[in-house]
Amino acid sequence: MAKSRGFSIYLLKPTFSAENALKEDHNLEQIDEDNTNLPDGSIMYISDKPGNAPWWKNYWGLDIDLYQAQKGAIVFLPVDDRWVVLTFGSTYHQLKDNSFEYDFGLRTTLNALDPKKIKSTDILQPENAKRQRIQSPTASSLNFFDIRHDESIIKKLTGSVKAEYNDLFKNATGANSLRISSDLQPNQIIDLCRSLIEIYEKEDYLQTFPDIRNIEPVRDPDIIILLNEKLLDAFTEAPRELVLSIPEIVDYSDPFKVKYSGAGRSSLEYNDVFIAGYREYLQERNTQIDDVDQFHRHYMSIMDENGNIIRQYNIYKSFLFDCELNEKTYHLCEGEWYFIETDFINRLETSLNPYFIDNHSFLHPCNKVREDAYNNSVSTANANVICLDKKNIAPTGQTQVEPCDLISIIDNTLHLVHVKISTRSSSLSHLFNQGVNSVELLRLAEESQQKLKELVDNNPEICTLIDSSKYSVTYGLITKKTDLFAKSLPIFSRISLLRTVNALKIMGIPCSIFLIYDNIDRKNNNAVDID
Template sequence: MAKSRGFSIYLLKSTFSNENALKEDHSLELLSEGVINLPDGAFMYIADRPSSVPWWKNYWGVQKDLYQMQKGALVFLPINNRWVVLTFGMTYHQLNDNCYEYDFGLRTTLNALDPTKIKSTDILQPENAKRQRVQSPTASELNFFDLRSDETILKKMTGAVKDEYADLFKNITGGNSLKVSSNLQADGISDLCINLVEIYEKDDYKTTFPELQNIVPVKDPALLDLLKKNLIEAFNRNPAPVELVLSIPELFDYSTDYKIKFSGEGRSNLEFTDVYIKGYREYLLDKGIEEVEDVEKFNTHKLRILDDNEILIKEYSIYKSFLFDCEVEGKTYHLCEGEWYFIETDFIINLSTELDSIFIDNHSFLLQCEDKREDDYNISVKNSNPNIICLDKKSISPNGQYQVEPCDLIYINNNYLELAHVKISTRSSSLSHLFNQGVNSVQLLRSNNQAKDKLKELVENEVTILPFIDEGKYSVTYGIITKNDKAKKSKSLPIFSRISLLRTVNALRTMNIPVSAYYIFDNVDRKNLNQEED
């Protein structure tokens, strides 16, 4: 039996071919002769970089001759008036970010996959750009992977295929590209790709995985142009709105020593320790650019991750690195990894119905914020109200465990011991932390006697408070310091913050914990601050 080999496959958009799909500065060589098994009409490009000495050889003074080499290839196959690209090695980075169908791998996988034989999922939580891979030791159904279709985007899936496709391949992995193994020889690969494109064009996934439809890709060119216009307008506001975030657009090993640079308008000496819109804007200003007028600039400008030797680890277009929420004609859209998604309208309506009731119009002492820092605001509230205790940066976690802050402010209110959690900003990642903090502290106080004892010590055994701690009679208030319109209630929050808040509210309600949210007016000009408070 012939040996099975792995193939990584991209489907180019209809307007792209080998002539315009590669980056302008690509370093690949087109082979015009000496390729015996290449199908008719196909093209092969190879990466044949000369060998180099690894940095650690001289660092440790290794005397032995050591060299590392990087080889790879791209093969362009014509398939039914479209082009498929097979990538070998790391050459996929030589493709333009906008040249291929981003849903090809995932949609083909969802159409071909046996829904009872899933082995792995990669998901993205847009509220905080959190990426997670969940693997099963045995083939399982979707519910094993705890994929919450109302708050996550499925980025990749691996599993065994349905019986009807078993003659083509046994297992399949799909994300932006498609990965399959096959024992076909070179003259049969074109037929395999024809079958894959046919599977991609089916709608079987809508029946097999109906729960994955709350968040769906946007394909209408006219709507995409309108969404991109919204993105340009948001970026050119300084500071950028909280709905716009720059992030590394895939799973990344943060244990690697790295630095961030930007390119696209020429070299710059600016480098950064992490990824922020502020750093990208500094790069543009360094090049004399105050505003971006064409969204195509976001495709040609690059976010570059380099190691200590200035060797490129990863490179992404700025466009692919944006996370962005916006509303157009009453509908909500989300940009993630270069693709726009429509958020189901009924789902948005349900969020408002569930959440608006917890937003209160007035609060007795959480008045407007005049402080740049959260801790200063919390102290000012405490100083103005003798019955309030400030517990900001305190911990109730049992000895040896990760620090858990009980709340920022604690006080008796309406016959409950109220735990107030305060956060400057309506940025999704910050609010996700805020909402989770409210749940985690209550769960710990309800379940751990050592945590309760620590809280008693923190409130200095205040006689009026102790009975509430013993009974576990708490309520939770989220104080959000922002300039956003409080009249819009939950709609003043980014979409995935609302989803996160609903999850939190439901968790607190199952513990019979009353919960409320309040917008604290931010009376501070934060335009020139380095960054928001964590």
């Protein structure tokens, strides 16, 4: 029986071949030998670097000659009107970043896999950049891996293929490249690659894994160049869709200042993040933005009251931006571009819009710069509303959990209201999770229930509702976008919100979202840039 061997396989884009796919500064040597087993028309390069001694040789003072050889190869195979590349060792780094199809490995694997025989997944959650590898001791269905298709991205997938492909290969791992093992001989490799391209071009995965590609990171440099051009145009035209945000959760109750740098020193500083401040800084420095790379070289610094920098981010990473390219929707978040399936966006809006309400009994328009001031104003204007902003109901020894910003009784239910300025704050997901965590604690932890009773001065009516766990949750989002409902939120905030309302629904807790009109001109008041 022929021995099975491993192959890492890339598919070049139609405009690339062996002549232009390698980096200009590659250090590979082309093989020019007769009587090899290479298929006709194929081209092979090898890497045969002289090895260095391992670090531990000198560390332990050894005199013996020890060398780590670095050898590898790249084989370019002509397959009809395309080129396929087989890489051995680490030579894949010698390929130009934009030379190959970035979805070849994953899509081919999705089309070929038996959906009940998956062995491993690598998952990314764009919302918080959480990465996770999940492995199963036995081949399992995708359900075993607990993948939330509405918020997770499959980066890599490994499993056994369907019976119809067993003659070609038994297992597959897909990412940018396709990793398979095969016992086929060199004269059969071209036919194997032809079959792989045919599998890649199928759309079987849409039936087998219907929701697995709702959100995908954009890895193709050519597409990223076009998207960055859209970003540059948007910065010039200043649409509402392009905003700056702090790409981490921030406690807005702690005072801080914002300064911009990278184009020269400036005395300008701001009380919060808004894109007009960055524009003002550029104007002061007489700097024109004509290249996206400038966004990578310019920085937004978050400083404490003493002027010490506590966090710093480049401007590119701080942009939030939705746009369309070739009738497809893309989202820029924390320096990464994502493709969002159009049908998925529509399903999100259909699911979320019913939770948005047109009016509220006590949440009035906002005339305050800060959230805490707004919350206090609502409580002052309504005798039956208690402000619990910055209060804590977490059990002893646990991280602080705020019960809500405002609490009141409506229709014999304890109404918990969570308020946030801006519908594009990077901390929206934190706000949504806070609402769920608060209710869970109040239902499960007697100490948390007691703390809430004390915070409301043991109001008998409220205490009775706490004992009976009769709650409802409302998220009040202060914005000028009061007529867009779910479209008011960035795409990943919508995903987070859908997860939240579903979690509350399982607990039997009514949930609503109310868009509070913002009367503050935040650009002129050095406050949070809303719209």
